[in-house]
Amino acid sequence: MIIKGPILLYGAGREARSTLAFLNDVAPGENVHVVVDSGEADLPGIEQVPIESLEAAIASKDYATIVRSAGVSIYKPVLIAARQAGIEITTNINLWARHKRGNTKTIAITGTKGKSTTAKLIHTILKQAGLDAGLGGNIGVPPLDLAPCAYAVLELSSFQTADMDFNLDFIGITSLFPEHLDWHLNEKNYFADKLNILRRKKPYQCALNPQVVEKDCLPQPPNGLVHALADLEPDFQDQLMEQVSASRLKGVHNAQNAILAARLCLGVGATQRDILQGIAAFEPLPHRLQEIQLGPKTFVNDSIATNPEATRAAIAAYPRQKVSLVLGGYDRGQKYDGLAATLKNSTLSQVWFLPDTGHRILREIGESKTPFACHKAISFEDMFTRLAAEPEQFETLILSPGAPSFNQFKNFEERGTIFLDLARKHFT
Numbered sequence: 434m435i436i437k438g439p440i441l442l443y444g445a446g447r448e449a450r451s452t453l454a455f456l457n458d459v460a461p462g463e464n465v466h467v468v469v470d471s472g473e474a475d476l477p478g479i480e481q482v483p484i485e486s487l488e489a490a491i492a493s494k495d496y497a498t499i500v501r502s503a504g505v506s507i508y509k510p511v512l513i514a515a516r517q518a519g520i521e522i523t524t525n526i527n528l529w530a531r532h533k534r535g536n537t538k539t540i541a542i543t544g545t546k547g548k549s550t551t552a553k554l555i556h557t558i559l560k561q562a563g564l565d566a567g568l569g570g571n572i573g574v575p576p577l578d579l580a581p582c583a584y585a586v587l588e589l590s591s592f593q594t595a596d597m598d599f600n601l602d603f604i605g606i607t608s609l610f611p612e613h614l615d616w617h618l619n620e621k622n623y624f625a626d627k628l629n630i631l632r633r634k635k636p637y638q639c640a641l642n643p644q645v646v647e648k649d650c651l652p653q654p655p656n657g658l659v660h661a662l663a664d665l666e667p668d669f670q671d672q673l674m675e676q677v678s679a680s681r682l683k684g685v686h687n688a689q690n691a692i693l694a695a696r697l698c699l700g701v702g703a704t705q706r707d708i709l710q711g712i713a714a715f716e717p718l719p720h721r722l723q724e725i726q727l728g729p730k731t732f733v734n735d736s737i738a739t740n741p742e743a744t745r746a747a748i749a750a751y752p753r754q755k756v757s758l759v760l761g762g763y764d765r766g767q768k769y770d771g772l773a774a775t776l777k778n779s780t781l782s783q784v785w786f787l788p789d790t791g792h793r794i795l796r797e798i799g800e801s802k803t804p805f806a807c808h809k810a811i812s813f814e815d816m817f818t819r820l821a822a823e824p825e826q827f828e829t830l831i832l833s834p835g836a837p838s839f840n841q842f843k844n845f846e847e848r849g850t851i852f853l854d855l856a857r858k859h860f861t
Contacts, residue, residue: 439496570588603697736838759816763837
């Protein structure tokens with residue numbers, strides 16, 4: 434038996450569909466159920482059990498294995514009870530490592546911000562080098578859906594690193610700031626879960642951005658396991674910075690991420706030429722400082738910016754005048770002191786504050802104490818209608834919310850798509 438049943442899928446999104454396809458292939462006929470915290474599970478062909486019955490099912494050990502989707506917190510009392518009862522809890526990525534990885538070398542990237550761009554840049558460089566590389570993880574392709582490849586570039590969230598149980602070949606960390614405290618319960622857990630990626634049992638090669646190295650929460654793995662990848666040669670770093678400045682990589686933070694990617698790719702076996710060509714060929718991912726030009730206006734979709742540090746990076750990437758910022762989203766209790774200080778010292782011409790966190794930030798900083806015009810809006814439609822009435826207000830409009838989307842949108846992708854659709858509607 435490749436996985437012990439009966440099996441419960443906790444969650445019914447993209448990862449769960451991937452896991453179900455895997456189970457149908459390797460364990461046909463096995464008893465598989467699904468549970469979600471609310472609503473209907475869109476997984477045809479398997480029975481959905483009510484969330485209200487889960488506690489009793491765990492107590493009676495109705496399931497031998499629970500496959501946790503990434504968004505389901507390991508700190509849920511029912512999962513803690515399942516572990517204590519001896520029920521195996523696994524994930525899509527752990528199943529991939531155990532049953533499908535084979536001899537594939539792994540390049541794992543995590544970080545509070547910058548991990549998606551860095552992972553895609555590494556994948557682009559490795560393809561430029563002619564290497565057989567795949568890209569998956571949090572970036573959109575569940576690991577169990579990855580085609581066989583020699584090198585797997587894995588973009589990993591803290592939800593995935595928290596209980597990952599396999600060894601890695603290369604590890605990169607882009608940045609560390611508190612985030613997802615509703616999932617992790619507190620900052621200490623967040624850092625421990627994110628940095629669990631470094632707690633491996635076999636040697637690996639590693640590169641950390643300078644901001645990460647300064648953190649006192651870094652674990653101290655056993656001697657001999659961690660091999661730091663070399664810094665770039667000064668002449669090559671100068672060439673790389675020139676290439677970055679001419680590329681689609683925006684901001685100082687992405688310059689640092691390009692250096693991190695270069696160190697990892699050199700470790701894998703790419704050449705300096707491959708790296709420069711990869712940077713030149715790089716196409717930004719949607720919703721990550723994604724620019725569109727509509728007449729004289731530039732619209733920047735940075736909907737992936739779900740924490741204040743990402744918004745601070747976006748502000749720094751656009752220092753020119755007549756830049757307007759769109760701020761606000763679901764309030765999960767993040768601290769905005771640092772972002773408020775950045776706003777007060779910025780060259781922004783105006784900020785649009787949206788519910789819920791935007792309205793909170795506006796109350797905290799006070800309209801009369803800012804160097805920019807403050808506008809309180811209730812929705813994108815409200816904001817765009819007012820902007821279209823006075824288009825001379827801005828030259829560049831950046832959506833970098835600094836918060837999740839769940840108060841008004843299904844996810845950050847929907848938020849970014851609607852932002853660009855409304856830009857086209859009002860300014861084409």
